[in-house]
Amino acid sequence: MKKRLVILSLIVTGFAGIVLVFPESPGMKPSRLTKSLPETVGTWTGKPEEPGAAEKEKLAKDTEFERMRYEDEAGQLPSVQTSIVFSGRNLSQSIHQPEVCLDAQGWEFMAQKRHEWKGLLPGDEVLPVKQILCRRGLFRKNEEGEYEDIVLPNGEKAYIWRVFYYTFFGHETIVSGHYERTAEDIKDRLLKGYDQRWAYATFSSFVTQKHRDQGLRFESGAGLDEMQTEAHIQTFLKLLLPIVVSDPGEGYDESLANGKNIGS
Structure with a gap:
């Protein structure tokens, strides 16, 4: 795996030098993923959330969330x-590379795995995702106003557990890796003559059984272990993805309509 990534990164770096001598394409192609998430999905109700100020500051001004x-x-x-x-x-x-963002947020990686999920997208298309199982220590302010670890009755440190599944939606393709996305972007620009907007999508949920095992409860409902949480997210995505994912090359983005450029 490491050897394959090294070779791929060298190819990407080499092609990146070639891309620099090409003129910029006149406009960007939209991602297959819609820019508006529905407020309701089956029996699920969505509550909008805003990205943090620090997250916005680190990214280009024309980045959208x-x-x-x-x-x-x-x-x-x-x-x-x-x-x-x-x-x-x-x-x-x-x-940015997703692992970098999660690490900066204080998450400790406990396991990582690649999946190719079937049956979630129309036309039997496979959805590639990368799974990251994380934990993060719980803190509280003491009487002096300083943060300290929350310790369980057994003397162990308390953790929250969460599993993240991420992937990248381009104009035609879906890939689950940072370097794969870069390679696809360069290939499409060189061979097909277009630049494209990518959508980095993350689907995540607490692994609630991990909390139950510590005597913690943050959310109502069932306690799900890792495999049950994966199945839970897949069930939700089977409802969501057909609504928000277009066929290859068929995405629409109002800010890119009529050849309009972003970031200019």
């Missing part, structure tokens, strides 16, 4: 957060 936290109407299942970052003209300043 869409974020919803979906909650089950019956209150029996953990919420699912859907977060999308739409790249601006300068891709390198609009979308």
